[in-house]
Amino acid sequence: MTEELFLVEEATKKSGLVWVRGEAPAARALWHVWHEGAALVVGDGPGEQPLPGLTDGGTAEVTVRSKDKGGRVVAWTAAVRELPAGTEEWAAAVAELKGKRLNAPDGEAMPERWARECRVVRLEPRASTTDLPDGSLAAVPLPSPGITRRPIPAGLPKLLLKRKRKPRR
Structure with a gap:
């Protein structure tokens, strides 16, 4: 095993989350399991993570973050392979993924349910690492009416600062 592949394996094993960009324009954070030389992900079903741009036979750019600080550690190119449900390889992958699914x-x-409704994808590292990407890998959040700042109600300060009177004896 080369030093680069050793770094990829060790960093990916320790990180519970990787950023993956397939054919979709933005990278997506995915939980994964390292098993037999590749990162395994499950998704694209109800209640599971989406796997946009991860097509069978394609490639993906994987960026691994540090579990401690969350910073980028290593980036690598992966060969994407979807595992057919019901095969021995699929069963071994699902056994590993099942133990890590929270x-x-x-x-x-x-x-x-995964066999019926989801995809199990194997991300196998190619021969070398790539340069760490610049800038954010996150997708821009979708527009939403939810906001975090609104004016406080006019009567709230009086309620919060109101002193309780001590009862007279």
Whole structure:
């Protein structure tokens, strides 16, 4: 194993989240599991992460973040391969992914749902690392009516600063 592939494997194993950009214009944060020399992701089904731009036989740029500080550690090019449901390789991948899936709505029935409604994708590193990307890899948030700043109600300061009177004896 070359030093670069060793770095890719160790960094990706330790990080619970990678930024992946396939054929979609923006990178997406995905939870993953490292198994048998590749990062495995599951998604594109109800209640699972979307996998935009990850097409079977294509490539993807993967950027690994540090688990401690969240900064970028290494970037690598991956060969994208979708695992067909029901195969031995798919079953081994799902066994690994199932153990790392947090807050699954269906518990033990999860593999059957993944077989019916989701895609399991293998991101296998190519021979070398790439330069770390400049700038943000995040997609611009969609417009939303939700905002964080609004004027406070006029009567609120009086309510908050109102002193409680001590009862007379």
